[in-house]
Amino acid sequence: MSYRSYVAIGDSFTEGLNDPLLADPPVVAGQVTRYRGWADRVAERLAEQEPGFAYANLAIRGKLIDQIVESQVPQAVEMRPDLISFCAGGNDLLRPGADPDRMAKKLASAVRTLRGSGAEVLLFTGMDPRDTPIMRVARGKFAIFFMHVRGIADLYGCRLVDIWSLQALRDWRAWSADRLHLNAEGHRIVAGKVLDVLGVPSDDWRMTWPAREKVDARLKRREDVQWVREHLAPWVGRRVRGTSSGDDLDPKRPGLTPLS
Template identity: 40%
Template sequence: MQPGRFVAVGDSFTEGVGDPNLHYPNGFRGWADRMARQLGRADPAWEYANFAIRSKVLDQVVDEQLDDALALTPTHISFYAGGNDILSLRSDIGALMSRYELALKRLVDSGAHVLVFTAFDTRTTALLEPLRRRVLTFNDAVRDLAATHGATLLDHTLMREYDDRRLWAPDKIHMNRHGHKRMAAFVLRELGIPHTLKVRELDEWQPRGWRRAVQEETFFLRTEVAPLVRRRLTGRSEGDLAQPKWPEPIRPADGMKRLARRQARARQPH
């Protein structure tokens, strides 16, 4: 494949939440940064930009990111949005997917190779069944729209190794370092681009004892669920003050940690 310019737009999935790394902008690395590094190794001419910010809903991604992303004339663009919308039981999935289609068509019409993703179907407790039905509806629509408009579909739901919670961060919503690395390898494989990522093989899962399970669930409710509820009640989100990680194209082959330090210095007030 000829080198080009890969641009990522979306929410926390693409920003890299769950894969903390203080050497990268916003304190996260994530699958898109990991993929970009591999693109740079495959060919130093590859360029990369990433506008994704956590907690953004579809309309925010479209209004705040698409113009800037398309202005960079990407050859490849990844688009993941809508996941935060379906978390709200009040959102209209049909209307949501109509707006999603308008955004997708705009991206495809730019001439870029467009990558879209399904949301992972967790298949967990019956308490989350209403959410799971919304995820299934969202995913079916994404599959249909990808086929209709000629976008490349990365079907996260088919990757059942993600049923293993060792690929997820403590919040149970975002992938952890191992999960993000697997996603980067998955996308690169689908694009036919060789990589040097060492994907961890998972050994047999040892079930938790009930005491450990109670401790972990209590910790999860206190540190993840309660803060989320507070933010929802106050109308605030984690992404309100965040800036895009890589708003200007970089060449990952030049060293992303070095480029991140240079970007941080440029953002400091003088």
């Protein structure tokens, strides 16, 4: 199927953290690095097949599902694209008291609205958190929500990208130093899977990682301590303050414009 336009909505996963657009982004105080990510990679491939292909990415890091539904969904509907991708819920599920059933009802209502615009809708399960200590305790909630996502995809005739079973992402070499976001290689793998679901030939997601040497236990402990100091502590601090890394940020591609 050929798509002439595509709008991506969601949080940091769809914004593209941590896949810098530049191989060596400059370090400037107060500057927000522009990220590429799987959605940009998919759009680039789709643009090769359709002259004049237009793309918008409304995703902003840290957003909760209610915020995405309230702000990004109406914008996407107004643009009337051929294809809309919607991935959300991870930020909600990491918070105490998250209710996956309520979240699913919110998602279903939004998907009904998106499908009503005539667009093809792409939904996602998320990564199985069993290998991530901070997220493992909420694995049950993740599983319940993503089972709902599967049901919603079936009910409304959406295409589903199953990240939960994507084995290539089980290796830490697909993840950035914060252990919560994919790196460039991880985003490349996801883009390959998305393209495959859309019927565009791609085997990138079928890759297997070469064997690696066993990591020294002392080095691993030092890395864990560094991760707590540089990534976990700031994340917990934002939760306590009720702030988000995406506060005051605008979408990187707010308009549905041709992709050069």
